Amino acid sequence: MNIYPLNISSQQDINNICAKIQTDSRALAYLSPKYKILHFYAENIDYRAAAFLKQELLSRGGDTIVTKHVIDGKSSSSNILLMGTSSQIKSLIQKLSSMDCWGLKDLRESLSRSFTNININKWHINSKITLDNDNTKLMAIINLTPDSFYEGSRVNESQIINTAQKFLNEGAYILDIGAESTRPGAAQVDSEEEISRLIPALKILRREFGDKLIISVDTYKALTARSAIDSGADIINDISGFSLDRDMLTTIAKLNVPYILSHIEGTPSNMKEFEGHEDIINTLQVYFTDKINALEQAGLRRENIILDPGLGFAKSEHDNFMIIKHIESLKVFGLPIMTGHSRKRFTGDKNEIAGTLAVSSLLAGRVSLLRVHDVRENLLAVSVSQSIHESQF
Secondary structure, three states: OOOOOOOOOOHHHHHHHHHHHOOOHHHHHHHHHHOOEEEEEEEEEEHHHHHHHHHHHHHOOOEEEOOOOOOOOOOOEEEEEEEEEHHHHHHHHHHHOOOOHHHHHHHHHHHHHHHHHOOOOEEEOOOOOEEEOOOOEEEEEEEOOOOOOOHHHEOOHHHHHHHHHHHHHHOOOEEEEEOOOOOOOOOOOOHHHHHHHHHHHHHHHHHHHHHHOOEEEEOOOHHHHHHHHHOOOOEEEEOOOOOOOOOHHHHHHHHOOOEEEEOOOOOOOOOOOOOOOOOHHHHHHHHHHHHHHHHHHHOOOHHHEEEEOOOOOOOOHHHHHHHHHOHHHHHHHOOOEEEOOOOOHHHOOOOOOHHHHHHHHHHOOOOOEEEEOOHHHHHHHHHHHHHHHHOOO
16 A cells, blocks of 8 residues: 655645545535645734634634743733634634634734735736736846846847847747846936937837737836836836835826836845845735835725835845745735846856746746746746646646
């Protein structure tokens, strides 16, 4: 007799196993919510609430990790990790609907929102743009700059059509065009210079490829963003999270176009070696909560927001690895996620692609967009990874 573990990581996996075992199809409704254990982390929970949550999840077959002094009341609060199947977490949320003491009301609302959002995997942003975690797409990098950190991404106006066609032929879904380098230590350029590099190229692309081409513009300046949208761009990719130009927030809200909201600290011109965050995952949670609220209050539709954790920007190697490992933590916002890890220092030598491909393979099927320099190679890595994930038992 051979007994061995299997990696059951999707709804389809459990369906295939049930078919192989010839399970009664009526049992799927009960079995499906049990195939995966969910983990929810929270900080500074009242010790009485922590004890209550542990008791309630234990009674449902799950569990809660709490500080050792919850049991004797020597600690007034505890960080917690809730562990349970989908059905167990849903049952807990229902139980909490009648509990408002010890901060449980806020916890219930947050848990319910997070539980709902992590199950959103597809977004129809507009008539042109659909993003899907189960089908990770690629954003190709085109730099109209003389000083971008990776020389292979630099093009001039005369090369723009051939470069765009090459990336499209290789499978790029979006072209991301930048006219100012955002590598650490890069010299800043003013809006006038950035626009003079960018707008002619945008107009050429629109003339050549029409409206079917999806164009993102990499800028943190409001004036450039407005000029880019007026000249045919579809998306604004702002590495600064509207922190470097005070007009970007209101400009994006008025334009109401898809907006890539990134995490960064400092500016590209003054970023130096960074020692790292005490808890980069929590840092991102606080940052994106505040930024999303500000965008919505300014008038930007929530469905226009795409999140980028800003890999490589003022982050230690450990920070970057933690973000990749726990990228699902950002799913609590219910928004598509993009990563820009291509040829960055933490993946190894920028002239070597192996580290980039390793990260792309790890993120395939977990995020919606990968921003890359090398489309053909990354598409192959993503395709193989997703084929393995989708393989049927």
